[in-house]
Amino acid sequence: MTLRFTLPFRTAWGQRLVVCGSLPSLGQWNLDQALSLHYQPEYGIWSQEIDLPEDQAGTVDYKYILLDDQDGGKHWEWGPNRSVAYAPGQYERIVLEDFWRAPAEPENELHTAAFTRALMRRPAAAPAPATPSAAPVGSSVVRFQLSAPRVDSDHQICVLGSDPALGAWDATKALVLSDADYPTWVAEVALAHPEQTAQYKYGIWEPREQKILYLEAGDDRFIYPLGGQQPLLRVKADDRFAYPTGPWRGAGVALPVFALRSRNGLGVGEFPDLKLLVDWAVATGLKLVQVLPINDTVATHTWVDSYPYAAISVFALHPQYLSLDAIAPLQDSAARQEIEQLREEFNAKDFVDYEPVMNAKWKFVKLLYQQEKAKFLADPEFQAFRAEQASWLAPYAAFSALRDRFGTADFSQWPEEFRTPAQVAELTREDGPGFDEFGVHFFTQFHLDKQLREAVNYARQHGVVVKGDLPIGIYRHSVDAWTQPELYHMHQQAGAPPDDFSVTGQNWRFPTYNWERMAEDGYAWWKQRMGTLARYFDALRIDHILGFFRIWEIPGHSVEGLLGHFSPALPLHQHEIEQRIGWFDYGRLVEPYIRWHMLQRIFHGQAQPVFDEFMEDADWHGAIRLKDFVRTQRQIERVFEEKIAQDPSNVDHYRWLRTGLYKLVNEVLFVPDDQQPDFYHPRITLPLSQSFQELDEHTRGRLQDLYVDFFYRRHEEFWRQQGLVKLPPVRYATDMLICGEDLGMVPASVPGVMKALGILGLNIQRMPSDPATEFGHPGTAPYLSVVSPGSHDMSTVRGWWEEDREQTQRFFENTLGHYGEQAPQYCEPWVAREITVQHLYSPAMWAIFPLQDLLAMDGQLRRQDPFAEQINVPANPTHFWKYRLHLNLEDLCSAQGFNEEVGQLVATSGRAKTY
Structure with missing residues (x-):
């Protein structure tokens, strides 16, 4: 028995295709010993044959790989291993007519659990369709095999074609495929005229009414006659269903x-x-x-x-x-x-x-x-x-x-x-x-x-x-x-650099990961963690996915996040800094820059008592330094915890003093690297520091160039490689649909890596990825993304509407399109409705709304106080997470008018249908 692999693929110079699999002739999953395919330029097809034992049954598992001699790339096709079973004496030849399963295709995400286990779940114990599963002995059989998860639970896939066995284009006689191996649909049939070229298309079958709802778009598919040994099994492992209605959105x-x-x-x-x-x-x-x-x-x-x-x-x-x-x-x-x-x-x-x-x-x-x-x-x-x-x-x-x-x-x-x-x-x-x-x-x-x-x-x-x-x-x-303490850097703290939520950054106080140790066992801890989550969820949001590229690592002595640095990173050696700005002075660049006029501006009339208690003159003219017992923020924190405990009636005053001292500790231009002596990281938001402002103009210009290069150019390829190493074991540990929270200071390489791995990005209207844009527009979001008017870390739409009248006016005119009109004082229900509709019509796969923002469309149902709707305030490290919906869900389910309105908006936008 022979097994023939065929794959249409137009390669570039220096590229070739191999097939790797479970048999010795396929390398037994050793890529170096994979079977090379031969190219037939007249057909644009790569092919090769192997022999199978004639006296025993078995299964061949395999995958195609594109090898690129130009860059050394080894590109495995996307998806699970392919498989074909064979039995002795059944066929003399099996021909696999496969299609390349390209990675990074949006349709690939329809194979995740979100679709296969929930949205398009198959009915339990569905009876197999009454279609031929075998053919008379000695005849040739075509096995139609289409991977198509996007099929409504009540519908099936069928094939309609020119051969009488495929209905002879009579839609009532279409061949219905079995979903026993969903999302792969399969049916076998002996063609009435195998010596002739047959044309066919797949369709969506409505079993209750016994009719085709949709035929796929595009040109007909073809079955060309094959000569050679009989009986023959042709496995038409076809490319994806061509939906005539556009991509799925929910x-x-x-x-x-x-x-x-x-x-x-x-x-x-x-x-x-x-x-x-x-x-x-x-x-x-x-x-x-x-x-x-x-x-x-x-x-x-x-x-x-x-x-x-x-x-x-x-x-x-x-x-x-x-x-x-x-x-x-x-x-x-x-x-x-x-x-x-x-x-x-x-x-x-x-x-x-x-x-x-x-x-x-x-x-x-x-x-x-x-x-x-x-x-x-x-x-x-x-x-x-x-x-x-x-x-x-x-x-x-x-x-x-x-x-x-x-x-x-x-x-x-x-x-x-x-x-x-x-x-x-x-x-x-x-x-x-x-x-x-x-x-x-x-x-x-x-x-x-x-x-x-x-x-x-x-x-x-x-x-x-x-x-x-x-x-x-x-x-x-x-x-x-x-x-498992060995998996973490317990002496470090993870957080986030400054952003719109917190000007001093966020310190989550979590240890950072020891990625090198995690890699030693193939990221087993991450795989176990993902497996447990997949026990409960079919989709997953990965919080701060940027942490897989680099995390904001803060030394243990810091309370705020400004003195952190990205890890891993490529810090600057002292000589490089000296070369870039013309000089290096540890005391001026690395020690806190403190002067008397700064104390007066921060502490006002308390400047002298604050100096007397916490500071001393440095060794050179005009410089001030903190005393040894308050040199770090963590030391300052402990000092003021004791003061507050002893004198709780003055808690606000002590907190004010503490915040002022924190500011002084932050007045540095470079942060020492904790792993390598004489290496430094520029302090984040360095140009906003008083220390920077008081440098000479020439040095400021050079330091600004160094800063921009360090944070926006120096690390791009380095961080891209970090993501490509760490993310795949997490991404492919389960079949969940993965969405990444990629807000904040995003390296330019992140979107490309996420797209390559099929991870959906997040688009929040008030936090656009383009720093030159004040508000994002849902209409420009890519398909593999989630659009949302806000998140749990933000005020709701109603709360935000009242925070900054000038900003709200610009949003009302430029984003909602009410040019020249005065924005209402409050976010009226009709305004909330316009924002919701704008998101629903986005091309993004998902539009997800905080429930508070949907309720904002109803003046009777929504909460009276919009500021009581915010779930978290990131700038407040002692925030009490206490938000609770003000309505019983039972009452929300019975709010017929509101529910019909939401349902109508969703349906009209096309987000309520399968096709």
């Missing part, structure tokens, strides 16, 4: 789980509440529900834990989302009465009162655990969950119990014997004397997992994608740092 809604409000909730959103949000999405034609991170953040048992991006485990779910009612009824009548009273009290509040809610949840979780313990531990479903998730579940249970036993999540403060996870197995034994201390966390995680998966399956069954959120960092006092 719309979604974004709301954190904690912000969900339902009548059955206990003061905070719970996983079962997602079903109500899905019901509302279905009623309005929305196809996606996006949430914020849902991992456990319980480190202090205070409101500080409300911050969802500081998880104590990147695998465990947050107990606040647990529905107690969904576990079992409380048998204690007093407890039942108490929980109902608390439900009424908490649900009457217009915000999430985090600490009382969590205290109540812990109390009743522990009661339920004791009540259900025997049944729970004997449950085969729990035992399977425990075994499957053992790698993170047992350490998490041990960490959580030890956190509570010792009163801190900072494991460096625990007794010596517990500072490493060596005792995890012993501590979490079911027959151990203190098992309940740990068992309650097994109990909680098991039911959280069960409730979330049930909600997500509900969404999938209703054709709605649930999109999760992956924080870029890990919390310093977390299970992850406790169990």
